[in-house]
Amino acid sequence: MNVLIVYGTTEGQTRKIAERVAKEVADCGHSVELLDAGEPGASVNLDAFQAFVVAGSVHQEQHQNAIKNFATAHCDRLNASPSAFISVSLSAALEETRPAAQSYVDQFVELTGWRPRMTLLLGGAVRFTEYDYFQEQVVKFIVMRRGLTSEPGADREFTDWTALASFVEDFLETAAD
Ligand SMILES: Cc1cc2nc3c(=O)[nH]c(=O)nc-3n(C[C@H](O)[C@H](O)[C@H](O)COP(=O)(O)O)c2cc1C
Incomplete structure (x- = not known):
């Protein structure tokens, strides 16, 4: 099977996640291509792929x-x-705030008309060492409001790599049927 992975990232965590998905797909013996949707002029012929x-x-x-x-x-x-959608956010990292993470996905699905067969809400990361002042204030507010136990000012990853691996495995199984 030829699998296309398309991602959008602002600070890089979703690129890291997309690269991990690509590795899992390749390790399962499939061909895979990665596309950064935010790259100027990014385009690809979708007919060459059987799963997305x-x-x-x-x-x-x-x-x-x-x-x-x-x-x-x-x-x-x-x-x-x-097709599968992986939505990366801080809201996805905590059980109490997962309804908010789901609401971002519902809004995305409504807007785009795409109905992914599988969806994963996945925790992202905080990278205070890379933020500008505005980003830092926004993320501090989210971290405080969400009650995420991040040391103030410290970078931290909330991504559940095990959940990601089993999601990719399930997706490849259903896609191959
Ligand atoms: C300026 C800013 C705004 C954010 N807004 C939200 C938000 O509204 N809800 C949320 O759950 N996470 C929010 N986040 C957390 C990001 O989703 C998280 O940091 C994610 O890992 C970013 O992925 P990326 O590195 O691929 O861009 C925000 C992060 C930043 C820096």
Whole structure:
């Protein structure tokens, strides 16, 4: 099977996640291509692929425009194939705030018309050492409000890599049926 992974990232965590998905897919013996939807001029012929994974992260309650545009432009093709959505956010990291993480996905699905067959809400990361002042204030507020036990100012990853691996395994199984 030839699998396309399209991702949007702002600070890099979703790229890392997409690269991990690509490795898992390749380790299972499939061909895989990675596309950063935010790269200027990013394009690919979707006819060459039998399954699709789209990953994006949430900022100010929205996924990247680049993946919104990709999903909207290709929703018929995506709906006709096995496809999965990985939504990366801090809200996904805690049971109490997962309804908020789900609401970002519901809004994305409503807007784009793409109905992914499988969806994963996945915790992201905080990278205070890389934020500008505005980003730092926003993330400090989210971390405080969410009650995420991040040391103030320290970088921390909330991504559950084991959950990601089993999601990819399940997706490849259903896509191959
Ligand atoms: C400025 C800013 C705004 C954010 N807004 C939200 C938000 O509204 N809800 C949420 O759950 N996470 C929010 N996050 C957390 C990101 O989703 C998380 O840091 C994620 O790992 C970013 O992925 P990326 O590195 O691929 O861009 C925000 C992060 C930043 C820096």
